[in-house]
Amino acid sequence: MVMTAGVPSLFWMQDVYWAFVASALGAAVFGNFFNQILYRQRMAARRNSPSPAKPTTLTFKIQATIAAIVREFSNYSLPVTIGKKRFYLPTMGPITIMLGYVILIVVASLYKFNTKNWVQWEDIGYRSGFIAISQLPLITLLSGKRNLIGLFAGVGHERLNWLHRWVSRALFLTVLIHMGFWLSDWAKFDYILIKITTDSITRKGLAAGSILAWIVLSSFAPIRGLSYQFFVVQHIISWVGFMVALHMHVPAENLQWIWVAVGFWAFDRVVRAAYLAYNNFGLLHKSGNGVLACRASFEPLDQHHVRISIANPPITWKAGQHIFLACHPLAPLTSHPFTVASLPQDGKMEFIVQAKGGATKRFVRYAEKNSSLPNSMPRKSDRAVLIDGPYSRIRPLRQFDSVVLVAGSTGATFTVPLMRDIVEQWKGTDSCQTSRFRLEPAPGAVTRHIKFIWCLKRSTSVSWFGRELDKVAKDVETLRNQGYDIAVDMTVYVTCDEEMTSARSSNDNEKLKSGIEVIGERPTSRKGDEKPSVTENEKKMSVLISSGASSIDGTANGCCCTRVVEEDATVAPCCCGTAPSQRSSTSISNSFKKPSKRCVDAKIQVMSGRPNIAGIVRKEAELALGEMAVVVCGPPGMVQTTRNAVVSISDERAVHKGTGAQGIYVHAECFGYA
CATH class of the missing domain: 2.40.30.10 (Translation factors)
Structure with a gap:
């Protein structure tokens, strides 16, 4: 159709929309490319510089300052308390991205129009429809697991899934604008029912809009979480129905957007099917023992x-x-x-x-x-x-001076391999062995220090990774004896375990064995003539568990130690017992309820209570000689508490703003999926 004089054409506004989207995607790709350069620069400098993770050139200093400002803003989440419940709003980064996207589609739909002039309502209906259809390729790209955007931007599909959902909701907003102005135009002449009953294009458009409304409604977390497998099946069926109805509704000049979206979807499915066949058919692998490889x-x-x-x-x-x-x-x-x-x-x-x-x-x-x-x-x-x-993707942690790993319960499945990978790099071993054609730097690590934090309800759960933690402790001790200036501190915080109270029998207490220590003290430089020694106090450090009066931490299921405890605490943070006057100090046993499980190494601190994450991160940041990384995986509350702690410390220390304080990179993984 021909627009009013001075009003951009429908196709021109589609180009404007994609120009902004492509610019944002290009910025993400450039950021990933720069990170790859930074990674390789640090790995190359680790042999000649005592602090290779510290920016030295003007370019890298500017990048570090920009990164610090962006991280402080984007990682912060406002805590909200309603009654006794406390939750966090989404972080400022995603909020800003989606706010900018909504502004883009609203401006693209209404630019140069007077919404109060009913004569232009029909034109607005056409424009918003054109903007709506042009969003389909982006939505489809963001939905794929073999994701082209993620491939070039260095982001896993699970991190783009939230953007897929919110861009889809923005599409629904655009459709509401499209439908609203058409209905308003028809209503002035009492033409709505006549139009619906006589015009097949209108009926098909209402059908497509209704299906889209269901897709958006069913994608909200409370509904999606009722049965995720059912959600996936019905989501795909609804999407197919939506695309069919949309194909019958839109004019021929806009069908290319549908076919581009279908092409992206087909590409993802074909690639996934090829990987699925390769991964699972035993005939394709030498070790295959049958039809299925696994x-x-x-x-x-x-x-x-x-x-x-x-x-x-x-x-x-x-x-x-x-x-x-x-x-x-x-x-x-x-x-x-x-x-x-x-x-x-x-x-x-x-x-x-x-x-x-x-x-x-x-x-x-x-x-x-x-x-x-x-x-x-x-x-x-x-x-x-x-x-x-x-x-999934994560920036290689071996490029950071220090690494803090925080996990809650099964979140250790994410952090333990990351810790082990760095240790393998210290040993000069490529733990990934991804290809015979090496695309990454040779084995080795910039990292000097790892701080590993694991929060558990019960001490017996430590046995899940007992063998792996033992190996880390022994490997690090061997490397330190060879003169490597490295250290790993591993601390397990147990929050709800009757085994960690003095209410146990005296026979049980006699079986407790001390020997909790830190695996090496914190190195002060990468290279040195002498290996830092472990102090005798650190070797004999034990955790005191009080037997005072029962506290608010106690529950029907046992003692729950929910108070925050410092790592150098000399008194227990929790009380579980009957006599308020009785107190005893006992160190945590390395033997748990199931004797068949492997005991953890004596060099692992086991404490009763919850960690002071902010204090731990601050201490690591003060000792870091270059950029450090904080990785957290656990419940949403733990994840956002860690993010906010990093933001506060980074702002407090004025990271890369002339104080000499080094940057803090945060990678967060929440429990759950999609």
Whole structure:
């Protein structure tokens, strides 16, 4: 159609919309490209510089300052308290991105129009419809797991999924503008019912809009979380119905947007199908033992957790990545994402899975049933499984001077492999072994110090990674004896465990063994003539558990120590017992309820209470000689508390603003999916 004089054409405004979107995507790609350059520069400088993670040239100083300002703004989340419940609003980064996007589509729909002039309402209806249809390729691109945007921007599909949902909601807003101005124009002449009953194009448009409304409504977390597998199936069916109705509604000159979106969707599906076939068909791998390449064993850890192991997996992966796993004999037609808790060099792919219902609950039940069979009965614990992946991306942590890893419960499946990967780099081992053609720098690490924090409800859960934590402790001790100026501090915080109270019998207390210490003290420089020694006090450091009166931390399920405790605390933060006058000091046992489980190394601090994350990050930041990284994986409250702590410390220390304080990179992983 021909627009009013001075009003841009419909196709020109579509070009303007995509110019802004392409600029934003280009900025993300450039940022990823610059990070890759920075990564390689640091790895190249680590042999000649005592602080390779510290920016020295003007270009990198400017980048560090800009990064610090952006991080402080984008990572902050406003806490909101309603009654006794406390929650966090979305971080400022996503809010700003979506606010800018909404402004873009509203301006693109209304630019040069007078919304009060009913004569232009029809033109606004046409324009907003054209802007709506042009958003389809972006939405489809953001939805794919084999994501082209993520590939070039260095972002995993799970981090783009929120953007996919909100751009879809912005599309619905555009459709409401499109429909609203058309209905308003028809209403002036009592023409709405006549138009709907006589015009097939209008009916098809209402059908498409209704389907889109359902897609948007069903994608909200409370509804989506009722049954995620059902949501996925109906979401795909609804999307197909929406595209068909839309194809019949839009004019021929706009059909190319639909076909481009379908092309992106088909590309994702074809690539995923190819990877799925390669990952799972045994005939494609030398180690294949049949039609399917993967068989998994299920080992119960407790009544809520199971360890799933795949021996000799046919694929490789990097620390921090996740796999979609399906076991149709146990949970038909379902697939769930699980973080890989092992490294490729272990020769097995392991997952620690928490039972939350559905498939995960069936996994735990199957493991318990199989393990409870008498030894004389044959066991068939291995089951054929299908794997899809690996997915997810994280900046290589070995480029940072110091790394703080914070995990809650099963969040350790994310942080433990990351810690082990850095240790392997210290040893000169490529723990990923992704290709015979090396695209990354040679093994090695800029990192001098790792701080590992793990929060658990029960001390017995430490055995989930007992073997891995033992190995880290021994490897680091060996490296330090060889003269490496490195250190790893591992601390486990137990928040709810009757075993960690003095209400136990005296016989139990006599069995407790001390020996909690730090694996090396914090290095002050990368190279030195002498290896820093561990003080005697650190070797003998023990955690005191009081036996005073029962406190508000106690629950019907046992003692819950919810108070924050400092690492150098000399008194227990929690009281679980009966006599307020009685107090005793006992160190935490390395033997847990299940004697069959492997004990953790004595060099791991185990404390009763919750960590002071802000204090830990501040201490690490004050000692860092270059940019440090904070990685957190756990419940939303823990994740956002950590983010806000980093923002506060970065602002307080005026990072890269002339004070000499070094930057803090944050990577956050929340429990749940999509």
